[in-house]
Amino acid sequence: MIPLFKVEVPADAADRVTSVLDSGMLGHGPLVEEFERELGERLGNPRVAALNNATSGLQLALRLAGAADTPGGEVLSTPLTFEATNWSILASGQRVTWVDIDPDTLNVDLGDLAKKITPDTRAIMVVHWAGNPVDVDRLTSILDDAEASYGHRPVVVEDCAQAWGAAVRGRPLGNHGNLCVYSFHATKHLSCGTGGLIVLPDERSLRRARRLRFFGIERDADRVHADYDVPEWGYNFYMNEISAAIGLSSLAVVDERIARHRRNAAFYDAELAAVPGLEPTVRTPGLESSFWLYPVKVDDRPGFMRKMAEAGIAVSVVSRRNDAHGCVPQAARTLPGLEAVHDRVVNIPVGWWLSEEEREHIARTIRSGW
Template sequence: MIPLLKAAIGPDTLERIADVLRTGMIGHGPVVEEFEAALGARLGNPYVATVNNGTSGLHLALRLAGTSGTGDGREAGLDAARDEVLSTPLTFEATNWAVLANGLRLRWVDVDPATLNLDLDDLAKKISPATRAIVIVHWAGYPVDLDRLREILDAAEAAHGYRPVVVEDCAHAWGSTLRGRPVGGDGENICVFSFHATKHLGTGCGGMLTLPDERSYERARRLRFFGIDRRADRVNGNYDVPEWGYNFYMDQISASIGLANLETVDERVEQHRRNAAFYDAELAGVPGLELTAREPDRESSCWLYPVKAEDRPSFMRKMNDAGIMVSMLVRRNDTHGAVRDVADPALPGLDAVHDRIVHIPVGWWLSEADRAHIADTIKSGW
């Protein structure tokens, strides 16, 4: 079976892990700091805080977006009974469950059927005086138009006197660029990356936040470790915790895996792009199949390759019978029982594509024969 996802192991991973084990310092330590410095250099943003997984990063990002950092963090922050967070329903549940975990109120924004990202036109219509934060997802690595988003936020600020905080879910987007700028590196929004084992840049289990300024960066560093500044004098108990935090820090073994994978991640991203370009050419015009959008001003990381197939069950059976793993990967979040109390607006864009979306293998592990087999199987019909 040709796999849909696969974990990459860097060339000197075992040696790096052994070095950490020999030090006896397995929790937070200098290898984590080395990894953070390398990540910041890659993205051009020094305000990088690693965490133990991407879900923790999203939870922490919503905490940063919704609180002021004074007292218990609620006086100038989000009020779940009054304020809302706008988000996409087409994502892995972690994106939106982080909103709920912070006790905040969700409101759905429709999906652009061409890109499968949040529909910016619908977003512009739904921003209101109650909107305090917006969560976007760069689905499959295809960047949301952040410049257009900035214009929408400018207009919202002028109309309502408040600029909603943006949290970018970059779980798929390591290596993605918009108009030559790396996603997560512009220093404008709070960006969250996943380093799950199957991502382009994997640490086994891990993640990171990139922050827009030093103040939010310092808060993130404290809040990921119970609200404690690790640089404080804890030996004699001479430190203060101004606001409580979490047990979200990254460990040294994860960081060592990440440093090893960082050496080869660019090659993996490029291989995904080459495979995606092959599909773009081979699958264009196949009856019953629609490809997602490609714009010349942005480069997707192509972590996934989504297609929109008529009669999806038959398509999936055909692929499975041919030894090709495919998957819907996610279910629309707005239909889960956990969010039954969220207002149910019309989402015509999502309705138009949800039952057709399926992902085919596009990864670095594919041989030329593999990807030809995948394309030929699709072109033969289902």
């Protein structure tokens, strides 16, 4: 079976992890700080804080955004995402207001989002789904208009879990003035086994994030004499040395991995452009995807998935529309863009592990119909 996801640890990761084990320092230490410096250099923004996972990062971002200051406050978000995005909003004591999606890109419909911003909107969660970035420059303009209308500017949290390597008009995500959260889960482009990163827009929020990831305690506080102060309670969200060791190894190979995803995506764009009953997502100039996934919209999705399984090709919906879950019945609303595509979307293998023969087999199987 050709896999949809694959985990492979770089060759030198075992030696790095062994060195950590031999050091006796397994919690936050010098490797985490080295990893943070390397990540900041790659992103072009040194204001980063490594975390135990991206879900923690989303909760921390909402706390930094001030959303948690108002229990039951409104956060605008997309229903087409992995549940971690929206359950982080619920875990922060907020309520979700669903924004429709753009059927062409599967990302949030910025026109619908603009209409739904109100004086009650505490924060906006945008997801760069499948690695395809939302136009955050256009979003900035929308927020300018909202601020002019309401005298209030909601803070934006970018869920970049699938989008390491993505860019908007040449600038990596994390450089547009928002709170951004990356995932380093085992299946992501850049992997720590488990881990995450929050990218901050200013030094004040960076200092606060680094305190809050460790119970609100300054890491260099003198805790021997039990007279240190915690002015603001925090979480147990920090990254450990083992995750950082794996992440440093992954950094050495991640650029080539993303390049291979992009080459595979370009191959599919050409080979599947005219297949009856299949519609690819739209490519937008200036928005450079990392192609963590390659979603397509197909007629008769069950039939398509059966045909692919019979050909030894793993495909998946990956995530169910979040607004259909029983834990958010109060948030239901009409979303015509989502309704048009939610039962058509399926993801095919696009990863760095594909051989040219496997890639051709996938395209040929799809072209033969289902």
